[in-house]
Amino acid sequence: MNSTILAIESSCDETSAAIVRNGKICSNIIYTQKIHESFGGVVPELASRAHQLAIVPVVHEAFQQANISKNELNAVAFTQGPGLLGSLVVGSSFAKGMALSLNLPLIGVNHMKAHVLAHFIDDPMPKFPFICLTVSGGHTQLVLVKDYLEMEIIGQTQDDAVGEAFDKVARMLGLGYPGGPPIDKWAKSGDPTKFTFPHTSMPALDYSFSGIKTSVLYFLKDQLKLHPNFIKENLADLCASIQHVLISMLLDKLSLAIQKHNINQVAIAGGVSANFSLRERLKKLAVSNNWQVFIPKFEYCTDNAAMIAMAAHHMFKCQLISNFKLKPMPNLRIELSQNKQ
Numbered sequence: 001m002n003s004t005i006l007a008i009e010s011s012c013d014e015t016s017a018a019i020v021r022n023g024k025i026c027s028n029i030i031y032t033q034k035i036h037e038s039f040g041g042v043v044p045e046l047a048s049r050a051h052q053l054a055i056v057p058v059v060h061e062a063f064q065q066a067n068i069s070k071n072e073l074n075a076v077a078f079t080q081g082p083g084l085l086g087s088l089v090v091g092s093s094f095a096k097g098m099a100l101s102l103n104l105p106l107i108g109v110n111h112m113k114a115h116v117l118a119h120f121i122d123d124p125m126p127k128f129p130f131i132c133l134t135v136s137g138g139h140t141q142l143v144l145v146k147d148y149l150e151m152e153i154i155g156q157t158q159d160d161a162v163g164e165a166f167d168k169v170a171r172m173l174g175l176g177y178p179g180g181p182p183i184d185k186w187a188k189s190g191d192p193t194k195f196t197f198p199h200t201s202m203p204a205l206d207y208s209f210s211g212i213k214t215s216v217l218y219f220l221k222d223q224l225k226l227h228p229n230f231i232k233e234n235l236a237d238l239c240a241s242i243q244h245v246l247i248s249m250l251l252d253k254l255s256l257a258i259q260k261h262n263i264n265q266v267a268i269a270g271g272v273s274a275n276f277s278l279r280e281r282l283k284k285l286a287v288s289n290n291w292q293v294f295i296p297k298f299e300y301c302t303d304n305a306a307m308i309a310m311a312a313h314h315m316f317k318c319q320l321i322s323n324f325k326l327k328p329m330p331n332l333r334i335e336l337s338q339n340k341q
């Protein structure tokens, strides 16, 4: 069946539109809202307003880059959740309006499933089943991926997401938002063994990242009392040491999941999968353990509509069409089939 689908992503602070034709991405436009930088985190009300301003030009550019007209579409897809309600409402309303006016089917996509399906945009692609560590600003999940649309969470954070830990620690260090990229950059010239922070271990395959945030806070407070320039003089070593423990925590449970499920194909996805040290350490582990590892291209790590388009492509193939009453769901879980409501 031929299919050309417009997909819209607006779950957080990226307004993005992509067009997929028969499983091939023809365009992927991403507008990252800059307004949040000065606030040290995403301000939900500002995010939804910025989506309203950006969505029309972003969608227009997606059609232009793909050299496809709206009359060639077979469906319109959007991110149903999880995400910020006000942001999700902008994308879902736009998609519904467009689908209604063109008399096209509507497809509501799960954002976390889409992060995993970003691995099917380009070769090499994993084979089922595989384990995906999905690490973003809002989630840290170990996902057992059984098929394109069949996924099970086998472990997850019980408090903060790892991206949130990067962002909060970066704020303490005076490195703006988002915090992952500057920590990643500074860590490259630092010593990961210089400072020690607690490695929190949770039962089974779960994670906890709130402890490290608190321990960094108290450590910095104590040091700053003695040396007011402590952060400035030790920034690279601090970034390397904090990043080292966060990534060790991620990789320890990933290794355990792989052993437990006896699966040797492993993928990473989500914003934190752009991290240099995570990518390098995972590649080394893969060589010593004989795993086959899948690491997404940088443009498909952080939020983008190409991954939503790829999920929509597989949903359309199975005729998983959504009702126009489908509501944005800020806490949508990966296991929920959101399509038949």
Ligand code: KG4
Pocket: 012, 135, 136, 137, 138, 139, 162, 163, 164, 166, 167, 178, 179, 180, 181, 184, 270, 271, 272, 273, 274, 275, 276, 301, 302, 303
């Ligand atoms: O997947 P994403 O774009 O949005 C959510 O769905 O949350 O992930 C954003 C998160 C932020 O916390 C950001 O600091 C983190 O990904 N991030 C990184 C890197 N690039 C982005 N964390 C560590 N290292 C990076 N290079």
Ligand code: ZN
Pocket: 111, 115, 136, 270, 271, 302, 303
């Ligand atoms: Zn995301």
